[in-house]
Amino acid sequence: MLARDYECHHDIALVNGGENREGNLRPAHRWCHRLATNADVAEKSRVYRKRATHVVGRKPRRITRWRNFRGEIITKPRERF
DSSP: OOGGGEEEEESSOGGGTOOOSGGGEEEEEHHHHHHHHHHHHHHHHHHHHHHHHHHHOOOOOSOOEEEOTTSOEEEOOSSOO
């Protein structure tokens, strides 16, 4: 393999909070580097989606009144607790 076939890969990706320092870099073959980068981006998107559900919270309740099995009307506020 030639030197031009290698690229610098971050052990902890920059998008996942890694630093751009020599201690965080290692050589990787181009193909392996591409696969690792795709895995890092996928991890970042999973973390973003999970964090968005916890930060934003739940959607407000659309149905505020319904009947239970005994026919009684149940009324609840729009907010969920």
